[in-house]
Each structure stands twice: as C-alpha cells, then as structure tokens.
Amino acid sequence: MKSYLPADYTVVRDEKKCIRCKACVNQCTYDTHSYDAEDDIIRSKDENCVNCKRCVVMCPTQALSIQKNPNVYRENASWNYEAIKDIKKQAETGGVLLTGMGSDKPHLTYWNHLLVNASQVTNPSIDPLREPMEMRTYLGAKPDALDLELENGDISLKTKLTPQLTLETPIMFSAMSYGAISLNVHESLARAATQAGTYFNTGEGGLDKTLYKHGKHAIVQVASGRFGVHSEYLHAGAAIEIKIGQGAKPGIGGHLPGEKVTPEVARTRMIPVGTDAISPAPQHDIYSIEDLRQLIYALKEATDYSKPISVKIAAVHNIAAIASGVVRAGADIVAIDGVRGSTGAAPKVIRDNVGIPIEFAIASVDQRLRDEGIRNRASLVAAGGFRSSGDVLKAIALGADAVYIATAALVAIGCTVCQKCFTGKCPWGIATSDAWIGKRINPNIASERLVNLLRGWNMEIKDMMGGMGVNAIESLRGNRLHLRGVGLTDTQLKILGVKMAGE
Amino acid sequence: MNPLDRLNVNPFNNDKDFAGCSIFGMMNLEGKRFSSKDPVKAITNMHDRSNGLGGGFAVYGIYPDFKDYYAFHVMYLSRDAKEKTDRILAYYFNIIYDEEMQTRPANVIDPPLMWRYFVQTKKNRPANLTDDEIVLQAVMRINTETGKAFVFSSGKDMGVFKGVGFPEDIADFFCLDDYEGYLWSVHGRFPTNSPGWWGGAHPFNVLDWTVVHNGELSSYGINRRYLEMYGYKCTLQTDTEVLAYAFDLLMRRQRLPIEVVSQILAPPFWDEIDAMEPKKRETLRALRQTYGSLLMNGPFSVIVAHHGEMIALTDRIKLRPMIAATKGDTMYLSSEEAAIRLVSPQLDKLWTARGGEPIIGRVGGKKLIELSQKTEAQQK
Numbered sequence: 001m002k003s004y005l006p007a008d009y010t011v012v013r014d015e016k017k018c019i020r021c022k023a024c025v026n027q028c029t030y031d032t033h034s035y036d037a038e039d040d041i042i043r044s045k046d047e048n049c050v051n052c053k054r055c056v057v058m059c060p061t062q063a064l065s066i067q068k069n070p071n072v073y074r075e076n077a078s079w080n081y082e083a084i085k086d087i088k089k090q091a092e093t094g095g096v097l098l099t100g101m102g103s104d105k106p107h108l109t110y111w112n113h114l115l116v117n118a119s120q121v122t123n124p125s126i127d128p129l130r131e132p133m134e135m136r137t138y139l140g141a142k143p144d145a146l147d148l149e150l151e152n153g154d155i156s157l158k159t160k161l162t163p164q165l166t167l168e169t170p171i172m173f174s175a176m177s178y179g180a181i182s183l184n185v186h187e188s189l190a191r192a193a194t195q196a197g198t199y200f201n202t203g204e205g206g207l208d209k210t211l212y213k214h215g216k217h218a219i220v221q222v223a224s225g226r227f228g229v230h231s232e233y234l235h236a237g238a239a240i241e242i243k244i245g246q247g248a249k250p251g252i253g254g255h256l257p258g259e260k261v262t263p264e265v266a267r268t269r270m271i272p273v274g275t276d277a278i279s280p281a282p283q284h285d286i287y288s289i290e291d292l293r294q295l296i297y298a299l300k301e302a303t304d305y306s307k308p309i310s311v312k313i314a315a316v317h318n319i320a321a322i323a324s325g326v327v328r329a330g331a332d333i334v335a336i337d338g339v340r341g342s343t344g345a346a347p348k349v350i351r352d353n354v355g356i357p358i359e360f361a362i363a364s365v366d367q368r369l370r371d372e373g374i375r376n377r378a379s380l381v382a383a384g385g386f387r388s389s390g391d392v393l394k395a396i397a398l399g400a401d402a403v404y405i406a407t408a409a410l411v412a413i414g415c416t417v418c419q420k421c422f423t424g425k426c427p428w429g430i431a432t433s434d435a436w437i438g439k440r441i442n443p444n445i446a447s448e449r450l451v452n453l454l455r456g457w458n459m460e461i462k463d464m465m466g467g468m469g470v471n472a473i474e475s476l477r478g479n480r481l482h483l484r485g486v487g488l489t490d491t492q493l494k495i496l497g498v499k500m501a502g503e
Numbered sequence: 504m505n506p507l508d509r510l511n512v513n514p515f516n517n518d519k520d521f522a523g524c525s526i527f528g529m530m531n532l533e534g535k536r537f538s539s540k541d542p543v544k545a546i547t548n549m550h551d552r553s554n555g556l557g558g559g560f561a562v563y564g565i566y567p568d569f570k571d572y573y574a575f576h577v578m579y580l581s582r583d584a585k586e587k588t589d590r591i592l593a594y595y596f597n598i599i600y601d602e603e604m605q606t607r608p609a610n611v612i613d614p615p616l617m618w619r620y621f622v623q624t625k626k627n628r629p630a631n632l633t634d635d636e637i638v639l640q641a642v643m644r645i646n647t648e649t650g651k652a653f654v655f656s657s658g659k660d661m662g663v664f665k666g667v668g669f670p671e672d673i674a675d676f677f678c679l680d681d682y683e684g685y686l687w688s689v690h691g692r693f694p695t696n697s698p699g700w701w702g703g704a705h706p707f708n709v710l711d712w713t714v715v716h717n718g719e720l721s722s723y724g725i726n727r728r729y730l731e732m733y734g735y736k737c738t739l740q741t742d743t744e745v746l747a748y749a750f751d752l753l754m755r756r757q758r759l760p761i762e763v764v765s766q767i768l769a770p771p772f773w774d775e776i777d778a779m780e781p782k783k784r785e786t787l788r789a790l791r792q793t794y795g796s797l798l799m800n801g802p803f804s805v806i807v808a809h810h811g812e813m814i815a816l817t818d819r820i821k822l823r824p825m826i827a828a829t830k831g832d833t834m835y836l837s838s839e840e841a842a843i844r845l846v847s848p849q850l851d852k853l854w855t856a857r858g859g860e861p862i863i864g865r866v867g868g869k870k871l872i873e874l875s876q877k878t879e880a881q882q883k
Contacts, residue, residue, distance in 0.1 A: 119721065122719050123718075123719040123721055123801050123802060124802060124822055126820075131820065132772050132774065132820075134772060134773055136773050138792045142792055142793050143793055145757045145793070146759075146789060146790065146793050146794075148759060148763055148786070150760045150762060150763065153762065154783075155762065155763055155766075155783075155786050156782070156786065157782075157785060157786040157789055159789065161789050161792060161793070164792065370728060370731065370732050373732050373733075375732060376732075376793075468721055469719075469721035469800070469801045469802070470721045470722060470800045470801070471800060471820065472795075472798055472800060474725075474791070474795030474796060474798050475721065475722035475725060475798055475800035475801075476725075477725060477795070477796070478724070478725045478728055478729075478796065479722060479723075479724035479725040479728075480724055480728075481723060481724030482721075482724060
C-alpha cells in the first residue's frame with residue numbers, strides 16, 4: 001500500500017563541508033544515510049530519519065542539519081498534523097500506535113505553575129558553600145514515637161526502626177529493565193548510584209550477575225511477569241519494589257518482543273531466547289488489596305524483614321485512597337508515577353490520556369495519609385517527568401520524600417527524546433539489546449555524566465534551600481508554604497495545598 | 504568626615520528600625536514568688552527590639568487559691584463568640600468561678616473583651632481521656648469553631664497576659680503589678696511574617712506550657728502539618744504556635760525529657776552524628792528519622808516554660824541571641840545582656856547559650872543543667 005505520509009524530517013547536507021567520512025552512515029541505525037561510491041556522494045532517505053541527532057553530533061565537519069519537513073499536511077487548531085498523521089498511519093496498518101518516552105503534551109505539566117520562596121530580611125538565607133546543608137534522606141516506615149530511656153544524661157533507644165534506605169541526594173534512578181535498555185546503561189546507572197550514594201531500580205527484567213556487586217544500591221523490582229525473580233536476586237537488592245503500574249501506561253502490561261530477547265537478556269529474565277517477554281496487565285496473584293498485602297509480606301518473609309518493600313503505582317483518579325490502602329497493606333515506600341512518566345513502549349493513546357499529573361498525586365496522597373494519621377508509616381517517592389532540580393525541589397515541598405528520574409538520566413548519557421525507544425534500534429545505544437549498538441554507551445563515561453548530573457542538581461537544590469533559610473531537607477519536605485501558584489484555579493490550588501502568588 | 508559628637512544625631516528624628524523580638528525569662532529556683540517589677544524593667548530596656556505590635560507575659564504560681572483548677576484566659580473579638588465559648592466550656596467543665604479580667608486603661612491598641620474562668624473537668628466523661636486531653640480538646644474546639652474567641656491561657660496556677668502594644672504597656676493594661684509568680688517569661692514583638700493582633704502576641708500557651716520566641720521558623724509549613732496529624736490545629740496565624748504544640752506533644756504526651764526534645768528540635772548535623780560512637784549514633788539517627796518533621800529550621804531563640812521548669816533553646820546554627828545568667832537563687836534568660844545587668848548588676852555567672860544546646864532551670868534543682876561539657880568548662 002502506498003503510504004500517504006510525507007517524511008517527518010529532511011536531512012540537509014552541506015556538500016561543501018561533507019568529507020565522505022561515512023560517520024553518519026555508520027552511526028544511523030535506521031539506515032537513513034548510504035554512500036554511493038559511483039558518484040562519491042552520501043545520500044539520505046528522509047523517511048527513515050527519526051531526528052535523534054546522532055549523525056549531527058558525530059559529523060566531524062558539522063555538515064549535517066536535520067530539519068522539520070515543511071511539506072506536511074495543512075493543519076488547523078483542531079486537526080493538527082499529529083492527529084492527521086496518526087489516522088493515516090492507522091489506516092495503513094490497522095494497529096495500535098506505539099510510542100516511547102513520556103507524554104509530550106504541554107497541558108499536563110504543572111511544575112511551571114509553582115514558584116519557590118526565598119528569605120529576605122526577617123530570616124537570613126544560608127550559603128551552602130560555606131555552611132552545612134543537609135540532603136540526607138531515609139526511605140522506609142518511621143514510628144510515630146520512640147521509646148527512649150535517659151540514664152545519667154545518656155539516651156538509650158528501645159525502639160528498633162524498620163530497615164531504611166539511605167540517600168545522600170533525594171534523587172534515585174527509576175525502573176528501567178535490562179532488555180528495554182542495554183546492559184551498558186544498566187551498569188552505568190548502577191555505578192552512578194553507588195558513587196552518588198543513591199539507588200537505581202532494576203526494572204522488571206532482573207539483574208545481570210555482573211551487577212550484583214552494586215546490589216547495595218539497587219532496588220530490585222518484582223513485576224507482573226516475574227522475570228528474573230529468584231531468591232538470590234531478592235537478597236541482592238537493598239529494597240524490593242512491587243510494580244503494580246507505570247505512569248506512561250496505567251492499567252496495561254508490557255511486551256518485550258522476542259527479537260530483543262538475546263541470550264544474555266534471556267538468561268537474566270529466565271526465559272527462552274527469542275521468545276516474547278509478556279508482562280500481564282495485572283499481577284495475576286493480586287486482584288485485591290489483601291492480595292497485595294500477601295505479596296508484601298511474602299517478600300518480607302523471603303528476605304527476613306531485612307529490606308523495605310516499595311509498591312509502585314501509577315497516578316490514577318483515586319490515587320489517594322489507593323495509596324492509603326497500599327500503606328495499610330504494609331508497604332514501607334509508595335512510589336507514584338504520574339501521567340508524564342516515561343516508557344520504552346506504550347500505546348500512544350494510553351500514554352497521553354490515562355492517569356493524572358504527578359503534582360496533584362503527590363499533594364493529594366501526602367494530605368490523605370496525614371488526614372488518616374499514617375503518613376509516618378511509609379515514604380513517598382514521586383516519579384514521572386522530572387526535568388530539572390526545580391521540579392525535584394517542588395515535588396519535595398509538596399510532600400514527596402524523594403523522586404525517581406529516568407528520562408533525565410538517559411538524556412544525560414545521550415538520549416535526545418526522539419520517542420522511538422520501542423524500535424530497539426536506539427542510535428545512542430540506550431534503548432536496545434543489540435550489543436553492537438549498546439557499545440555506544442561507555443559505562444566509564446556514562447556513569448560520570450550521571451554522577452555529574454546528580455551533583456549539579458544537588459547543588460542547585462541546596463542553593464534554593466539556602467535561599468529559603470532551610471538547612472535540612474526534612475524542613476523542606478511537605479513544607480508547602482514555600483510554594484506559591486501562578487495561573488492556577490482555586491480548585492487546583494486547593495488540591496495542591498498551595499497559596500496563590502501574592503497571598 | 505563626620506565629627507564624632509554628631510554620629511548619634513538622627514536628622515529626621517525618627518527611630519531606626521531594629522529588627523527582632525526581645526525575650527526575657529526570670530525564675531526563682533526555690534519557687535519563691537516575686538513581683539512584676541524586675542521582668543517589666545528588663546523588657547522595657549529592650550524596647551527597641553519590638554515595635555508596639557505585641558507584648559506579653561507568662562507567669563507561674565499566680566493563682567495559689569485556685570491552683571487545683573484550670574485557669575482559662577479567653578479573648579473575645581465579638582459578644583457572640585462568648586456565648587458559643589460558654590456553651591463549649593459548660594459542655595466539658597464545671598465552671599468554678601469566672602469574671603472579666605482586671606484591666607486598666609493603658610497605651611494599648613483595641614483591646615478585646617478578656618474573660619477569666621476557673622474550671623474543673625466533669626466526673627462523667629470518656630474514661631480514656633485524661634484531664635489534660637479534655638482541656639486540649641476544648642481549647643482546639645473554641646479556637647477553631649467559634650471563629651472569634653481565642654483561649655490564650657489554659658494551665659493551672661499560671662496565666663498568660665498578652666496583647667497588641669509594647670510589653671510595658673501590656674503589663675500596665677493587665678495590672679501585672681498586682682500579681683506575683685516564681686517564673687516570668689516575657690516577650691516584646693516585632694512581627695514580620697504574621698499580622699499584629701491580640702491572639703498573635705506571645706507567649707503561646709497550651710495547658711501549662713508557654714513559649715516565647717524570637718525568630719522565624721522556615722520549617723513552619725511542615726512542622727504544622729506534622730502536628731496536625733496529632734490533633735493540633737494552628738489558628739493563631741504565627742509560627743511560634745507550633746513550638747508550644749511540639750513541646751506539648753513531645754514532653755507531655757510522649758513523655759520525652761528535654762534533653763531528648765532539644766535533639767529533636769535542634770538536632771546535630773549528620774556529619775556530627777556519623778562521627779559519634781555507635782550507640783549514640785543509632786539513637787540520634789533514629790531521632791532525626793522519626794521526628795525530622797519537627798526539626799525547627801531557621802533562626803530562633805526560645806524560652807519554654809511549664810511548672811517548675813524554664814528552658815532556653817536556640818536553633819542549631821545560632822542565628823538569634825540568648826544570654827543566661829544566675830544570681831543566688833535567681834536565673835535569668837535574655838535576648839540582651841544589658842537587660843539582665845539592669846535588674847541585677849552583680850551576677851554570679853553569665854554566659855552565651857550555644858546553638859542547639861538547651862539551658863534548663865528547675866525548681867528545687869538549685870543548679871542549671873547544661874548539656875554541653877564545653878560550656879561548663881568555659882564558665883570555669
């Protein structure tokens with residue numbers, strides 16, 4: 001069938017600059033560029049280009065420029081080009097439209113409507129370069145009170161706290177499974193987490209044996225497919241996360257196509273080589289909150305109550321009540337993934353339409369747990385579309401204990417958010433299980449870039465905290481008086497628990 | 504260059520703005536009662552630290568004839584509020600005696616109606632509630648439900664007197680020269696982050712706990728939300744309120760000693776905790792993990808009092824002043840040394856409080872308890 005779709009991008013090559021080195025030909029995994037020896041020229045197939053900019057960055061003479069194809073269908077405010085294009089695509093294939101990364105729709109981001117406070121006159125701001133500024137965060141259940149005894153000025157502690165995760169920065173790497181991303185990326189995340197004093201999340205694809213040495217900084221995930229879950233794996237991690245849902249695709253499962261299941265991926269996932277790895281939509285042993293409680297305690301029993309158990313849920317309409325149930329079911333950490341959460345592959349219609357923004361989810365869950373007097377019983381981790389330290393700080397002020405980042409981490413090591421992760425051909429070597437492409441990520445360099453990102457964000461958060469006159473992150477956490485809203489309705493402000501700017 | 508003798512002349516004849524509140528505490532460690540003379544004189548000396556938008560006194564041991572009854576001081580911003588309040592009080596308590604509080608015309612701004620009640624809890628009541636819990640419940644209900652009534656004192660044999668004006672004028676207004684107590688804590692206010700109104704003046708009180716505070720809690724937002732989980736409702740539009748509730752929660756309800764409470768409100772830094780010996784490290788880490796939301800951040804120095812005890816505490820990086828002194832059986836705490844020297848020129852001991860370390864005076868204890876060995880050494 002003839003495709004009615006014009007190419008999204010056009011490759012513009014400056015022939016005067018091009019030295020025919022073929023870097024672009026070798027770098028492009030979508031076969032956009034090819035060398036024609038007869039004419040000594042490099043030709044480009046525009047329709048293959050995904051605008052990942054790999055060739056542009058790698059071209060030694062800056063001869064390339066990828067531009068939006070101006071020759072697209074005429075669009076209007078209602079029938080924009082995306083809507084027209086999607087319909088044509090489906091008319092040609094009859095399938096579900098797949099996409100990668102988090103939602104790209106502008107109306108779902110509320111961080112831009114929140115502003116942060118600073119001290120003036122009545123309260124001295126603190127310079128984090130010269131005075132202590134404490135970022136350490138502990139995740140896990142906390143008691144309401146401690147049983148202490150005082151003898152001759154010495155305090156002795158009678159209460160024993162449940163296991164906690166120790167974070168030197170309130171930022172962790174979110175779940176990305178081996179298989180969806182390359183082993184080199186997994187290793188880079190693991191090494192960076194270890195170095196920065198935080199945690200990475202294995203995702204639902206197990207943990208390669210070579211990375212067990214980073215187990216003290218790993219949160220090992222148990223998801224609906226139970227891929228790679230065995231006793232040694234559970235014991236290897238610092239915490240275990242039960243994945244119920246994902247912000248990019250609440251209510252549906254996952255599907256790693258057989259071609260991505262290489263012998264290495266197969267070994268880690270404990271499935272035959274080349275078979276599809278299908279994660280069912282629900283966990284088939286969890287059809288109710290009491291079933292979740294059973295799995296939480298099964299995992300606690302299996303690991304001798306030595307690790308906190310996290311439960312990750314997608315932010316959906318009734319999130320506050322669900323989170324309350326999860327806490328009461330015994331979760332030590334509740335991770336909530338908002339509507340802008342990212343993914344390796346999801347139906348586009350679900351990614352862009354299902355779930356609620358993380359801002360409202362954090363605010364309503366934190367408040368609900370406080371109203372019920374159970375906020376101490378679990379830590380709250382927020383995920384889904386954090387783009388800067390400003391977003392992170394606002395999430396903590398709204399009530400999150402820590403955040404998960406994934407897209408930001410991938411961007412740090414090369415990702416350009418081209419949204420084609422589901423093809424498995426990521427030219428940056430990230431979202432692929434092809435070892436040849438995966439080599440493009442050098443864990444020495446990538447882990448350094450990740451540590452740099454965390455250090456930079458950490459310093460920025462410290463600067464903002466110092467400005468507020470706060471020198472410990474626990475005084476920022478849930479401190480919504482340090483936020484003000486702009487361009488929000490009364491109802492939005494009420495749910496966020498935030499005053500309007502000027503109030 | 505200006506000639507030296509002209510330096511103190513202000514050509515515009517208006518006062519320079521001095522930011523900051525004044526706090527002063529005076530206590531007889533034998534429990535002997537004394538008049539308002541010295542406390543008023545001392546706080547008057549720090550006049551420039553306040554701006555006339557709030558002053559107040561907490562006095563312990565003032566109602567010896569009614570010492571078995573809770574003394575409620577209530578301010579009414581409307582007549583209607585009094586009816587509602589009386590109904591709530593009658594629901595919870597037997598009212599032993601009530602009267603309009605004794606006042607005289609003074610240089611204060613728009614005084615509301617002030618009423619004093621002596622009450623006892625009723626015999627038929629839920630078995631699981633202590634007398635104190637019932638009082639707490641009644642106070643929270645009056646403050647949130649009546650809209651225009653505020654209980655500003657609710658302890659036994661003690662009372663809070665406060666309002667909008669300079670502290671010396673508030674003393675005049677409430678005829679404090681007629682009272683005697685063994686412990687006085689005093690506040691002159693320079694409001695910065697909340698309106699100057701009668702309920703917002705210091706001291707803040709719940710049961711027999713009072714707090715006077717100089718500073719601004721940058722952690723107020725979360726301190727408040729944490730305390731709300733335990734039934735404390737903040738209605739007085741100022742950050743100091745959370746300090747009073749935090750002390751009530753930790754010391755009265757959870758029975759933690761002040762030595763522990765000070766480590767919760769102004770804990771050591773993680774670096775310091777990490778360097779401690781294992782047992783102490785584990786304890787202090789657990790305190791911060793559990794009570795992180797009660798860390799009082801931002802600059803503050805406070806005087807906290809309840810029957811038999813007066814405590815000074817500053818924030819952990821010591822951003823506000825606090826001076827302590829003793830002379831015979833009398834203990835002094837003050838924002839400024841001059842105020843202490845004015846009422847007691849010859850002191851036995853005088854020292855500056857260290858950040859995050861409490862100074863505690865106890866009746867009968869005769870000596871001050873200081874956590875820091877270092878400070879002890881410095882004194883010698």
